[in-house]
Amino acid sequence: MLQLITALAAAYSVATGRLPASAVRGAPTARRVAPSTRMALPIDLKGKTAFVAGVADSTGYGWAIAKALAEAGATITVGTWPPVLGIFQKSLATGKFDDDMVLSDGSKMMIEKVYPLDATFDAPADVPDDVKNNKRYAGTSSYTISEVAKAVGADYGKIDILVHSLANGPEVTKPLLQTSRKGYMAATSASAYSFVSLLQHFGPIMNKGGAAVSLTYIASERVIPGYGGGMSSAKAALESDTRTLAYEAGRAYEISVNTISAGALKSRAASAIGEKGEKTFIEYAIDYAKANAPLAKDLGSDDVGAVAAFLCSPLAGAVTGVTLYVDNGLHAMGLAMDSKAMERP
Numbered sequence: 001m002l003q004l005i006t007a008l009a010a011a012y013s014v015a016t017g018r019l020p021a022s023a024v025r026g027a028p029t030a031r032r033v034a035p036s037t038r039m040a041l042p043i044d045l046k047g048k049t050a051f052v053a054g055v056a057d058s059t060g061y062g063w064a065i066a067k068a069l070a071e072a073g074a075t076i077t078v079g080t081w082p083p084v085l086g087i088f089q090k091s092l093a094t095g096k097f098d099d100d101m102v103l104s105d106g107s108k109m110m111i112e113k114v115y116p117l118d119a120t121f122d123a124p125a126d127v128p129d130d131v132k133n134n135k136r137y138a139g140t141s142s143y144t145i146s147e148v149a150k151a152v153g154a155d156y157g158k159i160d161i162l163v164h165s166l167a168n169g170p171e172v173t174k175p176l177l178q179t180s181r182k183g184y185m186a187a188t189s190a191s192a193y194s195f196v197s198l199l200q201h202f203g204p205i206m207n208k209g210g211a212a213v214s215l216t217y218i219a220s221e222r223v224i225p226g227y228g229g230g231m232s233s234a235k236a237a238l239e240s241d242t243r244t245l246a247y248e249a250g251r252a253y254e255i256s257v258n259t260i261s262a263g264a265l266k267s268r269a270a271s272a273i274g275e276k277g278e279k280t281f282i283e284y285a286i287d288y289a290k291a292n293a294p295l296a297k298d299l300g301s302d303d304v305g306a307v308a309a310f311l312c313s314p315l316a317g318a319v320t321g322v323t324l325y326v327d328n329g330l331h332a333m334g335l336a337m338d339s340k341a342m343e344r345p
């Protein structure tokens with residue numbers, strides 16, 4: 001802290017040409033505070049309401065973000081894809097996630113409300129009959145983005161935090177060169193446009209000073225073989241849209257818009273990339289990261305949860321339009337340190 005104050009004072013004097021007060025003889029210098037008596041810098045989200053889109057179990061980033069926001073005192077609501085809504089609600093009701101819900105003070109994270117959400121549809125007229133009549137959607141209704149925003153607005157008035165933690169690419173296992181137009185468009189619709197639509201519909205029910213955060217992946221800007229089906233393109237769109245939406249939603253609603261480029265995590269969605277019985281894409285990606293990242297340690301979903309909570313807090317009130325890497329630094333590497341080509345005789 002002392003260095004920070006000194007650096008700020010120096011920057012001030014350079015910028016203004018004036019000497020900082022501490023440089024004047026006899027002026028009081030920055031007071032050293034013993035570490036034990038220093039005030040903590042808390043992430044305080046008490047009184048804030050969050051909607052986290054893309055939570056269906058406790059293994060993914062959406063769950064970890066919801067938990068970190070709850071840890072900071074926010075009220076948590078989530079949006080869950082209809083095909084997995086039943087199993088998620090049953091698991092919640094039967095206590096399957098109880099251990100994963102324990103917060104640091106011993107209390108349990110409360111998910112106040114679970115809304116069915118299919119982020120590929122904006123309004124009821126968009127839902128085709130084969131989806132309406134699909135048994136995976138049986139018993140659910142009002143799951144399009146505009147309907148969910150309306151329901152959240154009716155239940156909570158305004159909210160403060162919007163999290164987009166969802167992606168879907170039906171042809172993700174196919175290389176881009178073999179991806180169909182339909183598969184490519186589906187990946188972009190579910191994984192990128194969904195964020196645009198969420199902001200369109202939730203923007204009007206967000207408080208000034210609010211925050212929107214999404215999750216992206218390094219395949220948007222570097223070649224990651226195995227992350228196919230147009231998912232790399234969808235993530236590139238998501239990152240570009242983050243900048244444009246930061247400006248547009250910043251001016252329209254005075255909210256921040258950021259995306260976290262997260263490292264590899266063995267979530268349910270990521271585990272689905274690959275063939276059954278074989279080492280999966282995500283298992284390779286995790287091993288690679290540990291062997292090559294500057295910080296050679298496991299990446300936990302809570303690492304991303306904590307950064308998301310920061311981005312949604314007043315502490316990050318001047319941060320918007322950013323793609324923030326939370327990947328143990330892997331994005332910074334230009335060489336694979338465990339490559340055979342790097343072996344020395």
Ligand SMILES: NC(=O)c1ccc[n+]([C@@H]2O[C@H](COP(=O)([O-])OP(=O)(O)OC[C@H]3O[C@@H](n4cnc5c(N)ncnc54)[C@H](O)[C@@H]3O)[C@@H](O)[C@H]2O)c1
Pocket residue numbers: 053054055056057059060061062063080081084117118119120164165166167168190215216217218261262263264265266267268269270282
């Ligand atoms: N797991 C990783 O290694 C990794 C790395 C970087 C970024 N991400 C991103 O993190 C986000 C969360 O993914 P995750 O890996 O934690 O897995 P996850 O399985 O926890 O989350 C994905 C969620 O998307 C939901 N979903 C799919 N299609 C949907 C739709 N049409 N409408 C609404 N919800 C839908 C799924 O039901 C699931 O709950 C995604 O954007 C993903 O691309 C993941």
